[in-house]
Amino acid sequence: MSYRRSQSYLCGCGYFVGPTKHYLTRVRLEAHTTILSSTSRTTLKQIFSNPSPDEIKECLYTFPLFDGVSVVAFACHIGPRLLRGVVKERSQAKATFDRALSRGETAGYLEQLPEASDVFSTRLGNIPANGEVHVDITYVGELKHDAEADGIRFTLPTRIAPRYGAIPSNLSSSNVREDGGIKITVDASVAEGSFIRGIQSPSHPIAVTMGSTSASEDVEVAMHKASATLSLGSTELEKDFVLIVLNKDSGTPKAILESHPTIPNQRALMLTLVPRFSLPPSHPDIVFVADRSGSMAHNIPTLVAALKVFLKSLPVGVTFNICSFGSSCSFLWPKSKAYSRESLKEALDHVQTFSANYGGTETFAALKATIENRYTGLPCEVMLLTDGDIWSQESLFSYVNEEVKKSKSSLRVFALGIGDGVSHALIEGVARAGNGFAQTVNIGEKLDSKVIRMLKGALSPHTTDYSLEVNYRNEETDEGFEIVERVTDALKVMLSEEKSPQKPEAKESKTVSFFDYVSKLAGQEKAPSDDNDNADPFAHLPAISIPKFIQTPQDIPPLYPFSRTSVYLLYSSDIQKTPMSVTLRAKSDHGPLELEIPVEVLSTPGETIHQLAARKAILELEEHRGWIYEAKGTDDTENLLKDRYPSRFDEMVQREAVRIGVRFQVGGKWSSFVAVQANDQVGATDEPNNTQAPPRTMLDFEADVDKCESDEDGIFCAFDAEPFPRSESITPPAQGADFCSTPVTRSASTRSREVEYKYAAMLPHGTWACSRPNARFTAVGSTDRTGGRGSVRGAPQALSSFRSDRSRGAWADEDEDELSGFAETAAPPPGPKTDNEKVHAVIEMQDFEGWWEPSEALAAVLDVGIEGSRSKEWVTMLVVKWLEVKMKGEGEVWELVVEKARAWLEGQVMGDHAEMKRLEEEVLGYLK
Numbered sequence: 068m069s070y071r072r073s074q075s076y077l078c079g080c081g082y083f084v085g086p087t088k089h090y091l092t093r094v095r096l097e098a099h100t101t102i103l104s105s106t107s108r109t110t111l112k113q114i115f116s117n118p119s120p121d122e123i124k125e126c127l128y129t130f131p132l133f134d135g136v137s138v139v140a141f142a143c144h145i146g147p148r149l150l151r152g153v154v155k156e157r158s159q160a161k162a163t164f165d166r167a168l169s170r171g172e173t174a175g176y177l178e179q180l181p182e183a184s185d186v187f188s189t190r191l192g193n194i195p196a197n198g199e200v201h202v203d204i205t206y207v208g209e210l211k212h213d214a215e216a217d218g219i220r221f222t223l224p225t226r227i228a229p230r231y232g233a234i235p236s237n238l239s240s241s242n243v244r245e246d247g248g249i250k251i252t253v254d255a256s257v258a259e260g261s262f263i264r265g266i267q268s269p270s271h272p273i274a275v276t277m278g279s280t281s282a283s284e285d286v287e288v289a290m291h292k293a294s295a296t297l298s299l300g301s302t303e304l305e306k307d308f309v310l311i312v313l314n315k316d317s318g319t320p321k322a323i324l325e326s327h328p329t330i331p332n333q334r335a336l337m338l339t340l341v342p343r344f345s346l347p348p349s350h351p352d353i354v355f356v357a358d359r360s361g362s363m364a365h366n367i368p369t370l371v372a373a374l375k376v377f378l379k380s381l382p383v384g385v386t387f388n389i390c391s392f393g394s395s396c397s398f399l400w401p402k403s404k405a406y407s408r409e410s411l412k413e414a415l416d417h418v419q420t421f422s423a424n425y426g427g428t429e430t431f432a433a434l435k436a437t438i439e440n441r442y443t444g445l446p447c448e449v450m451l452l453t454d455g456d457i458w459s460q461e462s463l464f465s466y467v468n469e470e471v472k473k474s475k476s477s478l479r480v481f482a483l484g485i486g487d488g489v490s491h492a493l494i495e496g497v498a499r500a501g502n503g504f505a506q507t508v509n510i511g512e513k514l515d516s517k518v519i520r521m522l523k524g525a526l527s528p529h530t531t532d533y534s535l536e537v538n539y540r541n542e543e544t545d546e547g548f549e550i551v552e553r554v555t556d557a558l559k560v561m562l563s564e565e566k567s568p569q570k571p572e573a574k575e576s577k578t579v580s581f582f583d584y585v586s587k588l589a590g591q592e593k594a595p596s597d598d599n600d601n602a603d604p605f606a607h608l609p610a611i612s613i614p615k616f617i618q619t620p621q622d623i624p625p626l627y628p629f630s631r632t633s634v635y636l637l638y639s640s641d642i643q644k645t646p647m648s649v650t651l652r653a654k655s656d657h658g659p660l661e662l663e664i665p666v667e668v669l670s671t672p673g674e675t676i677h678q679l680a681a682r683k684a685i686l687e688l689e690e691h692r693g694w695i696y697e698a699k700g701t702d703d704t705e706n707l708l709k710d711r712y713p714s715r716f717d718e719m720v721q722r723e724a725v726r727i728g729v730r731f732q733v734g735g736k737w738s739s740f741v742a743v744q745a746n747d748q749v750g751a752t753d754e755p756n757n758t759q760a761p762p763r764t765m766l767d768f769e770a771d772v773d774k775c776e777s778d779e780d781g782i783f784c785a786f787d788a789e790p791f792p793r794s795e796s797i798t799p800p801a802q803g804a805d806f807c808s809t810p811v812t813r814s815a816s817t818r819s820r821e822v823e824y825k826y827a828a829m830l831p832h833g834t835w836a837c838s839r840p841n842a843r844f845t846a847v848g849s850t851d852r853t854g855g856r857g858s859v860r861g862a863p864q865a866l867s868s869f870r871s872d873r874s875r876g877a878w879a880d881e882d883e884d885e886l887s888g889f890a891e892t893a894a895p896p897p898g899p900k901t902d903n904e905k906v907h908a909v910i911e912m913q914d915f916e917g918w919w920e921p922s923e924a925l926a927a928v929l930d931v932g933i934e935g936s937r938s939k940e941w942v943t944m945l946v947v948k949w950l951e952v953k954m955k956g957e958g959e960v961w962e963l964v965v966e967k968a969r970a971w972l973e974g975q976v977m978g979d980h981a982e983m984k985r986l987e988e989e990v991l992g993y994l995k
Contacts, residue, residue, distance in 0.1 A: 080127070082125060100223070114200070116199050128191065133185065138206045150175055152742035178734070249298070259291055263291060276293065307487060332643065333640055339634075354403065386405050431463045434451070450521070460496060477529065480503045483521060491505075523627075529656075619694075649666060688720050929946070951965065
């Protein structure tokens with residue numbers, strides 16, 4: 068696997084024509100964001116056009132979103148059809164999309180890249196010629212507190228900057244064409260009684276309207292509302308769009324309870340605050356880890372300026388060091404030194420020599436070396452300064468997670484993202500894993516206050532043992548005493564593996580004979596099993612119940628002055644009590660900390676808090692944290708689930724993330740959006756869509772399969788077609804194309820059955836003949852001009868054998884026969900001849916998951932034509948039935964291979980026996 072830094076931004080809606088990637092033209096980009104207090108909801112609309120006269124089978128569109136946002140809606144207009152997305156488990160969503168694609172339906176698929184939580188990709192299928200594609204994506208997110216301006220910071224990423232590492236397989240460099248323009252609208256509202264002091268953008272020039280929003284311009288001026296717009300003539304922004312809302316009391320602690328509008332008895336609570344407290348500073352060991360890789364070339368001045376502020380602001384009594392990294396890393400000193408005049412001068416002189424001369428960006432190695440090199444007897448604060456442009460992030464987060472746990476909270480990691488193309492996923496993720504916080508500084512943006520606030524966070528004493536308590540009024544007594552429920556206690560009590568509804572009922576075991584006369588032999592068709600009705604991919608896992616509360620983050624991170632912290636509670640439907648207040652507690656060396664916040668109950672049901680809570684819970688699980696990591700069974704309160712089921716625990720984590728994603732319709736690493744016609748009950752079926760027949764030059768005509776005749780050399784057919792005028796020439800196939808490459812079906816009065824042929828010729832008087840590979844035309848009758856069908860029996864005329872010149876795609880010189888114009892070519896290299904050789908050749912082509920995909924090599928072994936557009940499900944069933952029907956004598960060779968293939972197929976169709984049977988009948992008809 069090669070590691071490199073991509074040379075251009077990985078965006079654009081691309082599709083392949085042969086080996087060449089092309090891009091749809093992006094006509095317009097619109098983004099509308101509504102900011103309510105400290106949360107945002109953004110609808111991103113992108114319009115692409117397909118200017119070509121051909122339908123595009125599939126295209127891929129990759130785009131960035133801010134780290135941690137929750138994608139809550141996905142819709143696409145492809146041609147005249149509107150498709151709305153639903154969240155499913157990732158493999159199920161992809162299978163649904165692929166099946167729709169193979170049926171010729173328009174479809175869409177949205178997924179988060181596993182390599183980075185801030186990069187998403189959309190696959191769009193069957194885009195009509197000369198049509199437009201409208202992609203609408205809605206997401207919600209928490210807003211960070213901007214320490215420099217003391218306001219709320221909103222960021223709209225507009226590009227995926229080049230990143231170091233192994234580029235994901237579905238990404239490539241982009242050369243997308245941009246037309247039209249861009250429009251960004253942000254409407255901001257705060258609670259009545261507060262007011263917005265102003266709106267500013269450190270990244271772009273904006274137009275600001277105070278006192279109203281874009282949706283209420285004619286309404287009376289209200290100072291708790293404001294709006295900002297950005298309009299440009301091009302859809303390409305050279306850097307992320309950043310907006311800061313300055314409002315009074317933006318950090319005031321709040322606890323808000325929301326009821327879900329569609330899920331009965333479902334509620335969620337959000338606690339959010341920007342802490343303001345003061346404790347005596349500590350004197351830790353501080354190590355600055357400075358990115359000096361090639362991507363930092365334009366950011367070195369900002370890096371140097373930030374380090375100078377850091378160094379000059381350090382208090383006496385700390386120790387410090389500087390680690391420079393790129394492809395390798397080096398330290399200013401072998402070990403941290405005490406802060407003194409001499410060490411400060413040496414450090415400042417060292418920083419003055421900085422340049423982007425360290426090559427690649429091996430962030431993991433640099434942090435690992437820093438953590439291993441620290442003084443273990445001192446609290447350690449790691450300050451990472453980087454543009455964050457790497458792909459391999461998960462391994463870094465896991466390592467930092469483990470090291471922080473092993474240090475027993477004496478290690479923290481902070482991150483400062485520098486530049487206009489920062490990977491927010493990297494800096495936010497490493498800060499979450501390291502119990503610190505992250506901030507960003509664009510080129511040209513003031514940084515002093517941010518650096519100072521970050522340094523204050525690093526110097527603040529380590530606080531531990533955070534807990535959240537929910538306080539209820541006791542309705543059973545007149546005195547109204549409070550009932551206090553500690554969330555983590557509720558988690559431990561309510562976890563139950565014994566009473567889970569997911570656990571299947573025990574069935575009486577049936578004795579199995581070692582020699583069963585009625586047992587099916589290898590090669591005989593197996594009837595679908597009733598045990599496959601449940602298509603749950605996690606059905607084999609131990610079943611567990613869900614706790615009364617899901618708190619996220621499960622381990623409340625340390626609170627830092629001037630850095631926003633939000634904690635969520637997802638209630639189970641069993642809890643009907645309404646909380647009065649919540650109490651946040653923690654411990655420090657200087658005494659306990661505590662804050663009680665009254666709960667505000669929203670009068671109108673909503674989804675925003677639920678969606679934010681769900682996304683944060685999923686993100687924790689993706690980063691190897693969350694409630695399930697702390698859970699214990701009620702029958703075994705000593706062992707954690709992860710210790711009790713070490714071989715299954717990763718899958719259990721994935722199952723929980725999928726459960727939350729599907730319940731609240733929130734995407735993530737393991738759950739994706741899929742938009743197909745069936746979602747809107749448009750009448751999608753498993754049969755291919757009926758479309759207008761293509762021109763006759765495509766050689767797509769209805770054949771009467773009963774007229775097909777076979778002999779020792781192969782199979783051939785003769786059937787009617789309207790004769791072309793004698794003056795009309797026949798268009799030869801394109802280079803590498805097959806004659807009769809489109810499916811030929813029976814008439815509607817008979818069972819539909821596809822028959823694909825490799826070679827064709829036009830016989831006298833308009834009769835078309837098709838032959839399978841290696842077949843030869845020997846005697847074919849002509850069509851009676853009165854309309855009668857020609858007969859292959861007793862043909863009066865012999866025709867020369869022919870082969871299609873697939874390599875040249877040309878027509879040979881005419882010969883004496885009336886059927887002329889087929890070029891002679893050399894025979895292809897000999898393939899497998901015996902049944903055993905053929906079976907082994909097919910097995911070699913099987914993917915380890917159990918599927919086959921269309922290829923010329925596979926078609927040659929099976930001796931059938933396979934269109935490249937066929938789905939993997941269809942091709943896999945074709946191979947299975949070919950083995951079972953035509954290779955019965957080799958059953959001992961392929962038996963396990965077929966079992967693996969059938970298991971994969973059953974997973975793809977999600978236990979749909981009717982779909983499996985339809986697929987089997989279709990390919991059986993194709994093989995006959």
